Every structure is written in structure tokens, then in C-alpha cells.
Amino acid sequence: MAELTQSMPLGISRPIPTVTDNPPPTQAELMAELGLKSRPGWTSRLPPGLAAFVTNGKGMVGVVILLALILTALFAPLLTSYDPNRRAGKPHVQPGYEHVLGTTRMGKDAFTQLVYGGRVSLTVGIGAGLAAAMIGLALGISAGYFGGRTDDIITFFVNVVLVLPGLPLIIVIATMVETAGPPVIGLVLALTGWGWAARTIRTQTLALRAREFVLAAELMGEKKWRIILIEIFPNMLSFVMGGFVLGTIAAILAEAALEFIGLGDPNSVTWGTMLYWAQKNLALQSGAWWEIWPPCIAIMLTGAALVLINFAVDEITNPQLKASRKIGRIRRFLSRRGRSADVF
């Protein structure tokens, strides 16, 4: 506007706005200005929830990181020729050609331990997360759908599991069993970690039970298990997924913490026991950084990947979060056109 007024020679202070001066922007231009991209065509064939997940950048970055970690753990024997439990060289060899990440105080190859340890850590974490989500799903749906006495009893136990402090409880159990190997830790984590999933799924079931399509199914005389499995469960998938992701994060972190403080089986090779040995052998104080940082980075990467996936899942369960992502651009778009953006 400013340069237009200055270039007007004939004393006209304001240009008369005309429609023909600026042809209306095409849809492609508008979308570029708003930073929107049209979805790839193949996503239209997917169910809407999955399509929203696949087109979510954050979620897909998380999936890629997690897949990379799982694949390296799966193909561990192809990546390294050493045995994670055996001495492979002199103690505390610096990282180099022979030993990619050096050796531990015991002379074991750190990289081999890292990839083999990933197998156990990821299995325990994902297994415990899955089990916790399943327990939460079963109890949450039953409490929400059947209501009454069933609901009261289940809700009591959900609340108890929620208030009992997890790690101290696991410490008590782990000290009582002679050696708490990874399977025991996974089992205990699964049995103590289903509280949140059960609570959110119960609330969601309560909301769904009051909806017309469930009522219609009930009036048609469908069996209860069929209503739960066919009508309610598919609407619950993103919540189960959320419970699974959060449960897995909690389980992987808790397993690492437990083994780090020496409650696990010190002879098993996991990321947690690697940290335990590194701390016990004063790896930090003696400058052997390669013994302690690789498992740390692996745990942090796993955690970060799962958090990114959880962001995507959150945006599916709570669509307002997704809408809010574009609001900054929409506001700027509107204010460039002199419109008020206060309603948002």
C-alpha cells in the first residue's frame, strides 16, 4: 500500500481498491500461505485414525527412530561378531576400529552389549507396556460398560494401583525374589502400570455407552460381548494405543532405573545393567565415557521416539490439539488481510 500511494503522481492520496487489480488467490496459493499440504492420495484408503497418524510428522519421526532401534536389536548378530557375555579385548579400550564403542572395564565389547542389550530392554519395555494396556483395556471397558457393583470394585483397585508408588513397590518385590531377571521385572511392571490406561478407558466407555449407536445395538438385542467388541472397542483404539505408548515409556525407564540401582540380574545384558556396571566400576570417574553414554543415549532415544508417537496419538484422541497447531498461521493469515483474529 505504502509504495502505491507514493507512486501516485496526480495528487490522489489513496488508490481506489478494485477487484480486478488483484485476481483472487488460487487455492494452491492460499494453501502455500497457510503452510498446508494436501494429503497424499493413498491415505484416503486408510481408516481415518490411521491416516491422521501416518500424516503426522512428529509421529512418523518417532516411528522411524523406534523402528531403527528395533531393527538394530533384531539383527544384532549381523552387526557384531563378539559375544556380549564374553571378554573381547583388554579392559577400557578406547573406541576404534576393533571395538566401535570401546570395551568395558571387564573387557567386553560395548557396542555388542548395546545392541544385544537393546533386545532385552525393548522386549521387556514393549511387552510390559502391551500387557499393561491390555489389562487396562479389559478392566476399563468392563467397569465403564457394566457399571454398578463391578464398576465400584474395579474403580477401587484402579485407584489403589494409581496411588501406590510404583518404584518402591517394585523394589520390595524385587528384593524378595532371589534374582529379579528381566522377565520378573517386566511382569511386575505390567502388573503395576495399568492404572492410567484403565482410568482413561473407563471414562471413555462411560461416554460411549450413552451414545445412540450403542443404545441401538442394545435395543436390537445384541449380546453384551458383541457390543463391547464390535461397537465400543474400535472407538477405543487410540486410547489403547496411548496407554500402550505411555506404559512402554514408563516400563523402559523403570527397568533401567531398577537395574541401575542394582536390583536386576547383574549377569543379564540390558541397557540398565550396562549402566549399573559402568557406575559400579566408576567409569565416569576414570574417564571411560564410552562405557556410560551409549546406553544412556539409547534409552533417551527410545524415550524421545515414544514421546513423539504419543504426541501424534494425543492429537487423534483430542482433535482440538491438532486444530491448535495451525492457529498461529491462521492468525497471521487473517491479520495480513486486516481481519480480526480475536475469536480464536
Added chain:
Amino acid sequence: MIFLLRRLAFYIGAFFLAVTFNFFIPRLMPGDPSARIIASFQGRLNEAQVEAIRKSYGFTGSLWEQYVTYVGSIMRLDFGISTVQFPEPTASLLFYAATWTLVLVGLAIFFAFTIGSFMGIHAAWHRGGFFDSFFTPINVMLNAFTPAIVALLLFYAFSLQLQWFPLGRAHSTSIMPAFSVEFIGSVLYHATLPVMSIFLVSFGGWHLGMRNVMINLLNEDFVILAKAKGLSDRRVRYRYVARNAILPQITALALSIGFLLGGALVTEQVFNYPGLGKFTFTAIGSRDYSFIQGQLLLLTASVLVANLLSDIANVILDPRLRT
């Protein structure tokens, strides 16, 4: 009032469940703790000595009698005798250690909750802006870095390499514990890194929680009405939206205390801090069951008290609960 009484009844029930749990775990496992102690004497004990050891662990009489004795002793705050620091009663060790853990967790929660919540309010108000799209994912990702790792990182960088902070202890040994500026300063100086590591892994949760609840509230009619009335931004943000959004946060805060206490256990281990974690660690090493069980009961009790406090706070903040 009825709401609070019902919650109180639930907390007492939950505590009894924890006590019962504590009672049954050692009895379900093959061999009781006393059997291990007796075995370690390799048959050098006579009948009376064996009986005395079993009795001191509460393993005599019928199961019901044992249970009544156990609950009775818990009620009298008698957690048994510590085997690590024999013959110190476990209870006094527990309370000494818990004081230091409380310092750490209390400070960490205070900073994490206030800073995290304000960040969440800011992110939700300017949602989709730079702060929201940049700091929200980063803060939440910090949340997934277990306290053990963050503590190791901080310990390595600031205690070992830069040597800005001490390598252990809760206060300098040259200062006698007293209510003086010097002593409190020393305590805070020693607590800085442990508090920092708990803070770093927990404030992202409050940020995300506050942000998500706020975003859902911002589309409610009462917020649009408040804006339409011409109320100032500050007033709408804090008195209308944040006040409603803080309610579920307070409930979540009380529930998260168990997690934070668990995180503190690990952090203390790294920083050699004489709190519950450090003591529990020694207790695990020497199989001091009375202490390990005691820490569970103490932590459960503190989580339950925190939940009760959050219920009271909810009643104060939310008039709908006051009926």
C-alpha cells in the same frame, strides 16, 4: 465434607492394602527372611536362638496372629530393627533419610510445577506460535529421559568436570546442623544438582498437561463471553481459564508424587545424597528387609497424604465440590 470423608476412607483402605501386601510378600516367597539369616550361621545356632530370630522377624504363631502383631507394630511406628546399622530402630533411620528426600522432592516439585504450569499457560495462550511449537516437544521429551541419566549427565558435567558442585553429602561436614544461614546455604548448595535433575525430568509433564487442558477450555463459551465482555487478557487467562485448568493438574500432581519419589531414589544414588534412596540401596545390598518394607509404607503414606491435600485444595478451588 462428605466428599472429603469418602476420600479419607479410601486412603485408609489403600494404606491397609499396602500394609497387607507388605505382610504377605515375604511370606509368599520360598523361605522367609529369617530363614536366610539362620542359614547364614550354617547350623551353629541352637533351637532357642533360631526361635528368637524367627520371633524378632514376627514369624511365630498362626498367620492371623502374625498379621495382627504386624499391623499393631506398624500403628506404633515400630518398623523393626535395622540389620545394617544394628541395633538402630528402622523407624528412626527411615525418618532421618526421609527428611533429606523431602528436601529434594519438595524443592523439585515446587519449581517443576510452578515453572511447568506457567510455561503451559503461555504455550496454550499462544498456541501454534514459536514457543508452543518449539518448546512443548522439547520439554516433554526431557520428561522421557529417566532421572538416572539426567543425574549422571549433570554429575559428570558439573561435579566431575567443572567441579562447581560437591561430589556427595547433604551438607558440608564442617558446618554443624543448626538453623543458621550458613547451614541452610550449604544444604541448598548440595541439593542444587539433585533437585535440578528431578526438575528437568518432571516440568515437561506439567507444561504439556496444563497446555492440553487449557486448549480445550479456550474454546468454551465462558471464555468467549469473557473476551466479549472486554475483560483484560491477563484476567481471562489466569482467573477464567487457568483457574479451571489447574484442577486436574493438582490431582495429577498428587498422583505423580510416587513417581517423583521413585526418581529421587535413583538421583540420590548418583549424587551420593543421604536420603531414602541411598539408605534403600544399602538396605538392598545387605537384604535389610525391615528397611525396604518400611520405605514402601512411608512412601505410600506420603503419597496418600499428598492426595488428601490435593482433595482439600480442589474443594477450596472448585466451588462445585463444596455441596
